[in-house]
């Protein structure tokens with residue numbers, strides 16, 4: 739049984755711990771799982787954000803998009819880097835995920851070649867599209883924010899500090915962030931772009 743912690747607004751409830759790769763000799767609290775995830779993500783952060791990653795390291799190809807999720811969550815979850823087969827309240831139908839991600843990776847390449855948007859708008863659009871697709875069972879928010887940050891870092895900007903205080907129930911920046919995503923759903927990227935430009 740999981741010890742309950744306060745739910746985090748708009749976060750996936752962790753009611754399904756099947757696929758947990760942590761040693762089975764004890765019961766884990768939600769907090770311990772979050773910490774294990776954070777430790778795993780820290781490895782990816784070091785790899786991709788400590789210095790500008792080359793195109794070879796972070797190519798934004800279709801295959802790499804899943805690899806990144808695997809690198810972020812693979813120490814903790816069996817389903818890391820694997821597309822979901824279930825429908826969620828956020829995201830497109832599961833069967834559409836591979837095609838939509840392929841489209842995203844080719845759009846990113848097109849945006850780069852044609853300089854369609856500035857880097858902040860490109861980062862915001864990558865982030866929003868990735869989270870709209872919601873390819874994985876969980877971790878889509880953290881993966882999408884990482885994708886946007888890798889893009890910014892690769893293109894000479896600093897990553898956004900998303901204040902990943904995932905255990906905090908009251909996080910004003912999270913409300914602002916969810917609001918900005920919802921506006922982007924309606925085609926207004928202004929707030930989301932501003933959040934990517936705001937590199938403090």
Ligand SMILES: Nc1ncnc2c1ncn2[C@@H]1O[C@H](COP(=O)(O)OP(=O)(O)OP(=O)(O)O)[C@@H](O)[C@H]1O
Pocket residue numbers: 748749750828869870874875876877878879880881882904916919920
């Ligand atoms: N209307 C919405 N309400 C809440 N989240 C949304 C909405 N639209 C998109 N999202 C995105 O979905 C993410 C949650 O998905 P998921 O639980 O798979 O990711 P996560 O990394 O586990 O979560 P978190 O972002 O809390 O770390 C949010 O972070 C946000 O990026």
Ligand SMILES: [Mg+2]
Pocket residue numbers: 749750751876877878
């Ligand atoms: Mg979640």
